[in-house]
Amino acid sequence: MSKILAGLNPAQMEAVRNANGPTMIVAGAGSGKTRVLTHRIAYLLETGVRPWEILSLTFTNKAAKEMKERISKMVDPEVAKDLWMGTFHSVFSRILRRHATEIGYTSSFTIYDSDDSLSAIKQVMNALSISKDQYNPNAVRSRISNAKNQLVYPDEYAKLARDLFSSQVARIYPDYVRALTMSNAMDFDDLLLKTIDLFDHRSNPNNPGPGEVLAYYQNKFKFILVDEYQDTNRAQYAIIKRLAGKLKNLTVVGDDAQSIYAFRGADIANILDFQKDYPEAKVFRLEQNYRSTKNILAVAGELIKNNKDQIEKNLFTENMAGDPVRIIECVDERDEASAIVRMIEDETRKEKLDLRDFAILYRTNAQSRAIEDALRRQGMAYTIVGGTAFYRRKEIKDVLAYVRLLVNSSDTESLLRVINYPARGIGSTTMEHVAAYAREHQIGMMSALEGIDFITGVQARTAAKIKEFAKLIGKYAKLKEMMSPSELLRAMIDETGILQELKLENTMESLARRENIQEFLSAVTDYFHETTDATLESFLEEVSLVSEVDQVDGTKNAVTLMTLHAAKGLEFQVVCIAGLEDGLFPSQPAGQEPRDLEEERRLFYVGITRAMKKCYVFYALQRLRFGETVRMRPSRFIEEIEASGSTERITSFGTKPKARDPFADRANEYSHLLAGTPVVNGRTFTSKRREHAAGRGRSIDTEFPSSYSQIEESEMGVRKGMRVVHETFGEGRVLEVAGRGEKAKATVEFAKFGRKNLMLKFANLRAL
């Protein structure tokens, strides 16, 4: 026990020992809140509470894993294993699977991600003849998602609908719900909403009896701890309220100043009103910051002062003063990017820091591009959180769709995704007929396929193809019981011919996809080796619920790039925050409502307080947005932090504009190619655009040139009629040259590969 309490400051120790009954721990940034949580749980275990009686909800799975590890060091690791610890979504999907039949599902329900939801919504809109041009499907999706997070069910939504858009959503919402039920699928919001349905025995045909399930979990979970409570939404709040309703051993930990998810329904009132909900609640405050320097904290504090809605607290630190927070003015986003890179170089040299000690944070994912370019140019290793996460890549989603179909044959989204991939001659017209038939008979798509012979408008030849497909899925669904999961997947992927097809396509693009699928298959193998009681179902579940931050690999020595949102809960020696410009940060739509502006400010606050030793803030005077150069004004937040007196402004840090020598410019742009390829997580050097194009078989290009001199030669040297050689396509003759500079293209007739349209920038042609 002494081991558990040792090293805690008085406030922390208080909280660890006395958090019985409803308790709120107001924990400022860097005040050791994870420490309190882990020690609290260890303390409970040590006093005889059984691990499965403790439910601890975290914001990411990674946080849960790290907490478990820390607890394992204080108590018997075998005991720590049995703790219920994870995100709301993962914990409650686990519970929902146990009780699936009680709410009209089977335990192997699929979890739809937002792409799946969107596509389901589009189909519903199609069926209802609601125009996608008039009503943006994405907006519809987010309306429905918000409704679910607010516990507004379709009937109620319809009553509340006033304007035209809402009334259309009111038509779509119930059908969308039905479509998901029919597919034995839940979206992210359902994982919370259906939990409430389960507890409230709402619309559940097989309910064992009112309140039974809830009572079971109320008694089971003797202690409930919720981290990042400021970012819980109404649905999460409702779940907690029910679960803790009986024993009231509820500890919530949070910092209102770090609430940054209002846009997805998080309700800051949950933390502000905690004492109203539980008048007997104890409140502990953790106000000593152990992470940052005095200057960093002063800047953050000065900033957050501008927000009105706050729980009063006084964050302080005994750390040294450190450097001022440096504010750097740049010419444009490229200048900003190179200023960041130069700073990192400088700091690594001066302070003997590793690349992993640096984070670059930005408001929007789109900003990463220019920064990535600069990092690559410099040959500086980086990892990027988010962007195109591995499991959201097209080829991976394709393979996953097959797996999902094996587990849940009702899964319509997966069915539609793969029924004609690889191409089997089952086109959209056919599937329209099938969908209509399914709607008419109130059955799922897969069941409709079984009756394919009865569906009018489908040709016999197509029907045969469909039967073949159904047979394939049926075969592996049966084999599922007999083979090891990874063997099964390999065999199935093999039989579909996806890999062969990608091999035959033989572009950089298709080969990269092929490699990704191979990588996926080894990930599957690893998973089944490492995980006890692993099933395909559990694998899919894990894959569906990984968050982007979960995928950060801390062992790699590389600069981390991510959005400010993703940075929550992390810390770095040096933090750079880019793009502090009006309209970008705070972002444009936020400018209007004061409430939104306050959330933007909290987001900046979160960013600054990630920094341990140094914090740099960047803004550019102009920036490329929507493909257009726009003048930008420094963010109002710049002035706000300058009022702290703990900042330092540096102008003209970067190079001066722009009497551009196009040649020098180009040299700069490609110089990274001389330096070899750095470690890049997630993204290879293929841009999304090219992926898109190549995915549709449009493009063409394959290789980046391997040195600048070759660029020069190919761009300046290629003429009509010339004989050239290409690394992949071999020898050919130039038929046409069009465009200039960056955009120059050539049509080349290759002896072995026929006519190709090549971007000279990438094609790396050599004259013969």
Place this chain on the structure above:
DNA sequence: TACTGGCCACCAAAC
């Protein structure tokens, strides 16, 4: 049915 070029909207953050 598959593929392509062109047009248009878009870009705020994510489980």
Place this chain on the structure above:
DNA sequence: GTGGCCAGTA
């Protein structure tokens, strides 16, 4: 500058 959708064509 990117990604999605659609209509025209092979």
